[in-house]
Structures are given as C-alpha cells and as structure tokens.
Amino acid sequence: MNQSEIFDAIVVGTGISGGWAAKELCENGLKTLVLERGPMVKHIEDYPTMNDDPWDYPLKDKLSKSDKEKYHIQSRLNWAPVESNKHFFVNDLEHPYVQTKRFDWIRGYQVGGRSLTWGRQSYRWSDIDFEANKKEGIGVDWPIRYKDISPWYDKVEEYIGVSGQALGLQQLPDGKFQPPMKLNCVEEDFQKSIEEKFDDGRLVTIGRTAHITDPNADFEGRGVCQNRDRCWRGCPFGGYFSSNSSTLPAAERTGNMTLRPNSIVYEVVYDDKTKKATGVKIIDAVTHEKIEFKARVIFLCASAMASVGILLQSKSERFPNGLGNDSDTLGRGIMDHHYKLGATAKVDGHLDKYYKGRRANGFYIPRFVNMDEKTKRNDYIRGFGFQGTASRGDWSEAIGELGFGKELKESILKPGHWTIGATGFGEFLPYDDNRVTLSPTEKDKWGLPQLAFDVEFKENELNMRKDIIKVIVEMFEAAGFKDVRSYEEPSGPGLGIHEMGGARMGHDPKTSILNKYNQVHLVPNVYVTDGAFMTSSNCVNPSLTYMAFTARAANHAAKQLKAGKFS
Template identity: 75%
Template sequence: MNQETVYDAIVVGTGITGGWAAKELCENGLKTLVLERGPMVKHIEDYKTMNDDPWDYPFKGQLTREDKKKYAKQLRVGWAPRDDVKHFFVNDLEHPYQETKRFDWIRGYQVGGRSLTWGRQSYRWSDIDFEANLKEDIAVDWPVRYKDISPWYDKVESYIGVSGEKLGLKQLPDGQFLKPMELNCVEKDLQTAMKTNFEDGRLLTIGRVAHITENDTKIEGRSPCQYRNRCWRGCPFGGYFSSNSSTLPAAERTGNMTLRANAIVHEVVYDENTKKATGVKVVDAETGEALEFKSKIVFLCASAMASVGILLNSKSKSFPNGLGNNYDEVGRNIMDHHYQLGASAKVDGHLNKYFKGRRPNGFYIPRFVNLDDKTKRSNFLRGFGYQGGANRDNWSDMVAELGHGAAYKEAMLKPGGWRIGMTGFGEMLPHHDNRVTLSKDKKDKWGLPQLDFDVEFKENELNMREAIKEEAAAMLKAAGFRDINTYDNATGPGLGIHEMGGARMGWNPRTSVVNKNNQVHEVPNVYVTDGAFMTSASCVNPSLTYMAFTARAANHAAEQFKLGKFA
C-alpha cells in the first residue's frame, strides 16, 4: 500500500460500528481505508469451527491449563472462551492491561471484532434515557433526543434484521421487526404470572434479537437463522448480523473500500496549521513496521476503550494530553451494565413438553422501575431489565446414582425437569472519577502504552444490585416456581461487555469530547462512534444504538466532505 495515497476516509476497527461506518462512507462514494488490528476473518471461509459437534472437542470444549493462562482475564466472563471459539478472543498474555481497580475487559481482535461473538440483543433507547442526565442533574446533558436517532434506528433495523414483538412501551420504543421467536411453555407461565400479580406494568416478551426469521426477507447475502445456536463460531448462513456477513461485504461491493488487517492504529496525526487530522499512525502487528496512512476524515470505531487509548496517545503541541483532551475529559465517565446477578428456580410440571431446535435467544423483561411516581425507588436512580430463559435439565441430572447399567441407559433417553433463570442488566451512572488512563511504565509487545483502569461500582450501583436480585426472586415466586435461588457473582465493571464512555457526547467542549454529530469538538474531521461517545448507559444492550449513531455520523461526514469542509 502506498503511504502517500490520501484516502477520503479512514475507519479504525471492523466491528459493529466499523462495519457500519465503512458501509455508509463507501456507499456515499468516499474512498475508504478500513484498518483492523487483528487478523483477517473471511465470511464462511474462516469460520473454522462453524460445523463442529460437542464430541469433536476433548474435555467438552474446556481449555487446557496452558490455554487458561493465555485467556485468564477473558475467562472471567464464565462462558467464554472455549476451545471452539478461543480464536475469537484475545490472548491476555499478548494483549495485557492494568487494573488499579478490577475491570473485566473482554475483547476480540480480528476482522469483524466482537460482531462475531456478540449477544445480538437489539433494543432502542427512549427519551427517558436521553433526558435522564438533565432531569436528575447527573453528568452532562445529551445534545440529541430520540427523534434525532429514530430514523437511523429504522435504517439499521431494516438492514440488519431484528426479530421481536411490538409492545407500545414508552421506555422501550418499538422498531422495524421481523417475526418474533417463540417463548416456551414455562416462559409463558412466567409471562402470565407477571401480568396477574404485579401492578407496575412489568411484562415479559421474547428478546429483540438481530436474527433473520423470515424466508422472504430482502436482506442481501444472508438467509434465515437455522436455530443451531452456534452463533459465536461465525454463522455460515448469515442468520445473525455481523460485519463479516453484512456491512463489510456491502462496503466492498462499492469498489471504494480498501481493507488492511494486522494494522494497529495507535495515534491520530494532527496538523497544527490546518487544525485537522491528516491520518493515523500504525504498527504492523506481524512485522512491527511503523506506517502512516493519510486521509481527510478519521472514524474511530476501535471499541470504546481502544478508541479512548488512541485519543490519549495522540499527543501534539495543541493537545499535549491527547487529542480532544485539553479539559481532561478523555478517559473519564467509564460505564458498563450490571451482569451476572439475578435468580433461578426449578419448575414442576410440563414433563410432557419439550421444544424444537436451539433458539439463540431468551426472554426479556423491560425496565419497570423509576419510570414515574408509582414506580419510583428511593435508594437508587435509573433502572434495569432482565434477560433469561427456561429449559429442561441435562438428560441424567435427576438420576445421578444410576451411573451404569440398563436403568442408566433408559434414563439418558428422558429429559429432566424444567429450570428457569434470569440475569439483570442495570444502568451504571457516569461517575467522573471512573476513568482509564495510559500506564506510565507498562507497554505491550509493540511498545505501546497499556491501558490502566480505575473504575468501580458506587453506592447507586450497589443499591440497584440488591433490587435486581429481590425483584427477580419475587417474579419467580409469583409464578409458583420452587427452590428459588438468588445469585450475585460480585464482579467488577466490564463483565457485561457493554463498556461505554471515555469520549462522551455533549454541548460544551469543556465538559465533553464530541458534539452531537460525533465529531471531536476541536478537530471536526475526527469522528468517534463506538461506545466511547456514550454520555449515559441506559439499561438496554447498546449495540443497536452504536450502529444508529454511526450510520448518522457517517452520512453527516459524507455530506460535509461533499461540501468541501474537510478539504
């Protein structure tokens, strides 16, 4: 590649947001260089475990002791990585970071990023979310409202394919949905019990998930979900949305995209004379070669914390503490969602019922607290929702004493009883002292500063965690389920894998990093559209919102480019 070529735009990252930025910029005619720090992953061709069965792996897919050392921090999440998908998670020995306070940074460095392994839950924000900071005098006000983002939600949902049920809730706006997946019999029992026993409007629905569920869809290059539930290995059918199956191919079809893998962006280059960015500096991950690529626009979509690290490392005479950081706002207000706490129970009955396929989705209970005076809680702000599911136990769980012989063989042919569980996803406030900085002395194998996390749950979050457990148990009890157990794994932030903040959006350059169009206030040809720009966190999965803002920002950038604003 010729380092003297001046691209119209550079996109850093190929995950949820990088793919969308690439698609929108390329479809608007901009010659776009897309840089990914990890290796190439081609759709279908590089999903090397996509058709494996459980018996193809020793130790039921568990990692060896040697691999557990490599993935020590990634394993904190509990369900990953496993032998069938470890290649989509980072090796912690090769990609270290520091923890002044515990932060669970779960990552995947490859083309497609975490769009290959995300949970695919897709929910809109409402004005309750966008207005909360202003009404409660928390942090800074969002410079946008739901009406500004709603058309972009429409665009994104129609393109990626989101299945779900319309509910008419003010706290969870409806969208452009494909037909919903089905609840099973036990989940329907809980749904009925909630309607009957609670007066605060709580309800249960099937999750809104980025899976195609209809055969006659017009979504190009993808086919409906096959209910294999092997999503995180990469889906050869394109049943769920990923950059690899959807947005990156769309960008490539235009002929305007150049994609380079193994390119670690560590700095945005700033021109003191023009007051604009001129490109990025890169280290080749394989050779260690130092490179510089030039462009008129830069989109940071590397994932929230990685983009924050790039901004902090982009130092110049005008920005001695990092690009856009003259008021010490870059790296602050880090957020995540509560995770790995809730309740579970055993369920009597329905022993003559089962379900077909492996539904890659569960039920969802939308937020029902702190919505009005009737639902107001006195000891914490904001709210939470739940994701969960019901299933039948492993074949022989109930007959462990029958470990051999004819009786054991017969028992293996019969499913056990039903269980149900739910985990809470709660909002974390944007505390100003929850921050990430560059380590003063620790560097990675490429000589780049490691990130150092100083983030914690505070009183509001701890009070909310108690409510999440209590309400989960109350709903299971109302349904008549038994042996109810609450749990709280007492994790640090990060484990929800919804890390946000560090370059928040706002009106004032002194208290925020980017404006309402996702442009760095003082450097308007640099856009930040991954989770770093989030000003607050809501309690719903954020990826749909990232995509909507990214599509909006990329079209804004294309308009400005055509007007000659970035010449």
C-alpha cells in the same frame, strides 16, 4: 499500498461500528481505508469450528489448563471462551492492561471484532434515557433526543434484521421487526403470571435479537436463522448480523474500500495549521513496521476503550493531554452494565412438552422501576431489565439417582425437568473519577502504553444490585417456581461487555469531547462512533445504538466532505 495516497476516509476498527462506518462511507462514494489491528476473517471461509460438535474436542469443548491461563481474564465470562471459539478472543498474556481496580476487559481482535461474538440483543433508547442526565443533574446532557436518532434506528434495523415483538412501551420504543421468536411453554406461563400478579408495569416478552426470522426476506445473501445456537463460532448462514456477513461485504461491493488487517492504530495525526487531522499512524502487528496513512476524515471505531486510548496517545503541542482534550474529560465517565447476578429456579410440570431447535435468544423483562411515583425507589436512580430463559435438563440428572437395568436406561433417554433463570442488566452512572488513563510505565509488546483502569461500582450501583436480586426472586416465587436461588458472582465493571464512555458527547467542548454528530469538538474531521461516545448507559444492550449513531455520523461526514468542509 501507496502510502502517499490521500484517502477520503479512514475507519479504525471493523466491529459493529466500524463495519457500519465502512458501509455508509463507501456507499456515499468515499474512497475508504479500513484498518483492523487483528488478522483477516472472511465470512464462512474463516469459521473453522462452525459445524463442530462437543465430542469433536478432547475436553468436550472446554479450555485446557494452559489455555485457561492464556485467557484468564476472558474466562471470567464462564460461558466463553471455549475451545471452539477461543480464536475470536484475545490472549490475555499477549494483551495485558493495568487494573488499579478490577476491570474485566473482554476483547476480540480480528476483522469483524466482537460482531462475531456479540449477544445480538438489540433495543432502542427512548427520551427517558436521553433526558435523564439533564433532569437528574448527572454528568452532562445528551446533545440529541430520540427524534434525532429514530430514523437511523429504522435504517439499521431494516438492514440487519431484528426479530421482536411490538409492545408500545414508552421506555422501550418499538422498531422495524422481523417476526418474533417464540417463548416456550414455561416462559409463556411465566409471562401470564407476571401479568396477573403485578400491576406496576412488569411484563415478559421475547428478546429483540439481530437474527433473520423471515424466510422470504432479502438480506443480500444472508439466510434465515437455523436455531443452531453456535453463533459465537461465526454463522455460515449469515442468520445473525455481523460485520463479516453484512456491512463489510456491502462496503467491498462498492469498490471503494481498502481493508488492511494487522494494523494497530496508535495515533491520529493533527496539523496545527489547518486545525484538522491529516491521518493516522499504525504499527504493523506482524512486522512492527511503523506506517502513516493520510485521509480527509477519520472514524474511530476501535471499541470504546481502544478508541479512548488512541485519542490519549494522540498528543501534540496543541493537545498535550490527548486529541481534543482541552476539557480533561477524555478517559472519564467509564460505564458498563450490571451482570452476573440474578436467580434460578426449578419448574414443576410440563414434562410432556419440549421445544424445537436451540433458540439463540431468551425472554426479556423491560425496565419497570423509577418510571413514576408508584415505581420510584428511594435508594437509587435509573433502572434495570432482565434477560433469561427456561429449558429442560438432560440425562445427567439421572446420575445421582438409584436405578439399574431397563429402568435406568429408559430414564436416561428422557429429558430432565424444567428450570428457569434470569440475569439482571442495570444502568451504571457516568462518574468523572471512573476513568481510564495511559500507564506511565507499562508497555505492550509493540512498545505502546498499556491502558490503566480505575473504575468501580459506587453507592447507586450497589443499591441497584441488591434490588435486582430481590425483584427477580420475588417474581420467580410469585410464579410458583420451586427452589428459587439468587446468585451474585464476583465481577468488576467490564464483564457485561458493554463498556462505554471516555469520549462523551455533549453541547460544550468544556465538558465533553464530541458534538451531536460524533465529531471531536475541536478537530471536526475526527468522528468517534463506538461506545466511547456514550454520555450515559441506559440498561439495554447498546450495540443497536452504536450502529444508528455510526450510520448518522457517516452520512453527516460524507455531506461535509462533499461540501468542502474538510478540504
């Protein structure tokens, strides 16, 4: 590469946000350098385990003892990493960080980032969420409202393909949907039971998920979801949205993208004379060579905590505490969603019914608490939703039963009984003392300061967690399910894999880092469009919102650049 070349734009990161930034900037005609700290992953070509079965692995797709040590933080998820997708998660021994309080940082460093392993649940925010901070005097006010982002939600949903059911809910706006996946028979019974037995706005619907379900739709080479539920290995059909199958190829087709993997960005370079950023400094992950690249516009999409880390490291005489950080809010207001708590139950009947395929989706129960006086809680504000599924067990249920001969053989060939489970996802408030900083002593293998996390659940979150468990047990019991058991596994913030905040949007540079277009208030040619910009967290999965804000910001940047604002 010609290091003296001045690109129109640099995008840092290739995940959910970085892919969209690359696509929109390149399609607007900007010569764009896309930097990724991890290795190259090409769609289909670099999905080595996409067609493997559990019996293809000595430990039936479980991690070995040595791998459990390498992935000791990533494994706190329980469901991942496994042998077939561990290459899409970081080795925790090679990527340490400091935990002043427990923070479960789940990461994937490769081209495509966590777009290869995300849960794909895709929900819009409403004005209930954008207005909550201002109404309740929490944190700072969002500088935008639903009307500002609604057309960008439209654009993103139509491009990535989101299947779902329109509901007409104020708290969960409808979108541009592909045909919804189907609830199974137990989930349909649960849906009917909730409608009949509760009158406070509770309902059960199919999850809204970024999977193509219309076989006649045209998604530029992507195919319809095959219901294999092997999404976390990379989908060769492109049935679910990822940067690798969708936005990065779109950017590449323009001829305007230069993609450089193994490029660890550690600083945004600031010019005090022009009061703008001039480029970024990287360390080559393989050779450890330090290189500087120049551009007129910078997009930080490295993932929330990584982008905050880059801004904190971008120190200069003008910004001794990090780029744009006159307000001392950089690194503050770190949030996540509640996770690892809910309930399970056994379901009688329906033994003559099964389901087709392995649906990579479940049911969803939208927020229904603190919506009005009837649903108001006195011990916490904001709300939560549930994601869950019902399924039938397998032959392993027969192991503990007495039996032999023909009777045992026949029972092993039959599916087991039905069970149902649901996990709560609740809102986490933005507290300024929940923060991430740079460790003054601990370095990584490239000599860069490790991030230090000081983040915790507080009273509002702890009270909400109690209600999440109480409510789902109440619903399962009302539905007549048996052996209802609640659970709350040990966890810290981060385990929901929805880490947010640290470079929040706001009206005022005295209380926020970014303006309404995701620009750094004090350095307007730097945009931050991953989860770092979040001013509050809602209770829904945030990736659709990241994509909508990124598309909006990238088109704003292209117009500003063409108007000569960043010259």
